[in-house]
Amino acid sequence: MLKAGGHIDHDARVITVRDVSKSFGDLQVLRGVDLELFKGENLVVLGRSGTGKSVLIKLISGLLKPDTGTIEVLGEHVDELDEKALQQLRLKIGFSFQNSALYDSMTVRENLEFPLVRNKRHLSRAEINHEVEDVLDAVGLLHTLNQMPSQLSGGQRKRIGIARTLILRPDIMMYDEPTAGLDPITCIEINGLINEVQEKYKTSSIIITHDLACAKSVGDRIVMLLDGKFEREGSFEEIFDTDDGRVKPFYDYNFIK
Numbered sequence: 001m002l003k004a005g006g007h008i009d010h011d012a013r014v015i016t017v018r019d020v021s022k023s024f025g026d027l028q029v030l031r032g033v034d035l036e037l038f039k040g041e042n043l044v045v046l047g048r049s050g051t052g053k054s055v056l057i058k059l060i061s062g063l064l065k066p067d068t069g070t071i072e073v074l075g076e077h078v079d080e081l082d083e084k085a086l087q088q089l090r091l092k093i094g095f096s097f098q099n100s101a102l103y104d105s106m107t108v109r110e111n112l113e114f115p116l117v118r119n120k121r122h123l124s125r126a127e128i129n130h131e132v133e134d135v136l137d138a139v140g141l142l143h144t145l146n147q148m149p150s151q152l153s154g155g156q157r158k159r160i161g162i163a164r165t166l167i168l169r170p171d172i173m174m175y176d177e178p179t180a181g182l183d184p185i186t187c188i189e190i191n192g193l194i195n196e197v198q199e200k201y202k203t204s205s206i207i208i209t210h211d212l213a214c215a216k217s218v219g220d221r222i223v224m225l226l227d228g229k230f231e232r233e234g235s236f237e238e239i240f241d242t243d244d245g246r247v248k249p250f251y252d253y254n255f256i257k
């Protein structure tokens with residue numbers, strides 16, 4: 001079943017990838033990938049390790065150039081932008097990656113202020129305080145404002161990491177394995193948070209995950225990278241309604257068949 005989906009604007013594409021290929025030497029990773037992300041959509045990307053999910057994110061954010069094909073993000077042709085324009089574009093994309101750790105020597109407040117002070121220098125002290133408290137409240141952790149990261153649980157640190165990404169009010173969120181290494185209850189909380197973020201901040205998101213409970217809970221649509229292309233696309237049920245030996249094991253392993 002699809003999520004309600006009323007928040008998605010199918011007339012507005014925030015990312016359009018067309019016929020993109022990428023090789024490293026003899027290794028062809030992507031072979032004519034097509035992908036779109038609609039405004040307000042949570043799109044889950046599945047695929048085995050090493051199939052090119054991170055390469056795709058790097059292409060979308062202009063860290064790598066495609067060999068062939070075009071990539072449009074928020075109306076800009078990424079492959080035609082210079083470094084300065086790319087940096088401006090990247091400010092509109094929030095990256096919530098596994099290695100985006102908090103600074104241990106800073107309080108939660110200082111961690112959250114950091115991107116603002118660096119990127120939005122015109123803000124007053126009162127505006128910074130307001131922004132910090134708003135995102136912290138959005139992730140349900142206002143009470144941790146003056147705590148150190150070491151005083152928080154792994155799940156709480158993950159939430160603060162998401163808040164730190166949200167504080168620049170990105171149009172697009174990229175979540176890389178948001179539930180990896182977390183216990184099942186914390187996973188459920190993080191999935192709920194991803195959906196709340198979508199509702200509150202109207203973000204469009206790409207969520208890379210191997211966790212099918214996460215995919216089912218957050219995905220408006222799911223795509224699966226197989227042999228360098230998105231060969232399967234649809235709702236959770238549609239994706240796994242197949243005997244394809246490249247797809248079934250994902251389901252069977254996650255749901256212990």
Ligand SMILES: Nc1ncnc2c1ncn2[C@@H]1O[C@H](COP(=O)(O)OP(=O)(O)OP(=O)(O)O)[C@@H](O)[C@H]1O
Pocket residue numbers: 024027029047048049050051052053054055056
């Ligand atoms: N800069 C690079 N130079 C050479 N090879 C690369 C480079 N970046 C990625 N690759 C190769 O491209 C392939 C796809 O890598 P990628 O990191 O995108 O996989 P992934 O789908 O994100 O995997 P995982 O689920 O394990 O994170 C791998 O074989 C990797 O070694």
